[in-house]
Amino acid sequence: MENNIPPLDSLFHALADPTRRAVVQRLGAGPAAVSELAEPFGMGLPSFMKHLGVLEDAGLIQSAKTGRVRTCTLNPDRLAAAERWFEEQRQLWDVRYRQLDALLGAMQGKPE
Template identity: 55%
Template sequence: MANQSPRLDQIFAALADPTRRAIVMRLCAGEASVGELADPFDMALPSFMKHIHVLETSGLVQSEKAGRVRTCRLSPDALLGAEDWFQQQRAIWEARLDRFEAYVMKLKKEKERAAAKRPSRTTKRKGAE
């Protein structure tokens, strides 16, 4: 996993920006030209192309130019490394939470046992009468 860290860093950095996440979400519906992708955003085309470049560098998006039109498509396989990382993190945290739950249950049982050994208040009152 250590050798995948730079790739994961690129993917997470690419997805950290809301514009790039919106581009990825749009590409989930199918390929689109840069013009179609840029249309909903209020920014100059050179600025928008920087977002496309970041997505291409991370491996999330591929593009090809035919004449004057650049078409982009999603590369979902690029997310496999991130998916593996999330699964590993989930397994780690589920194990930690399971251990925590077991510890809390142990404390609860110990408290119940200690309470059962103590004489109740009604018992004390009866003995005092």
């Protein structure tokens, strides 16, 4: 199984930071201006823009500028890639746990 998948690497890197996760969570409610997104965080706009850059590079968000306002929107398709990966992992471990249960049952003389 391939665990070093560049698109997933950038996705998980982007979601590894609590500020970026909060931005993704906020954008789940709908598009927002950068100033609105930055408001809850105690950091300067240049630092916050770096976080948005990481999210954009990972494909999690998109931004568009209209006049002087830059608005960000969530790209839920990128989150679906992480969901698929987690689901594959869950299925893999479910099989392994069932096999372990069967082995332990056989060792204890219990029928399957």
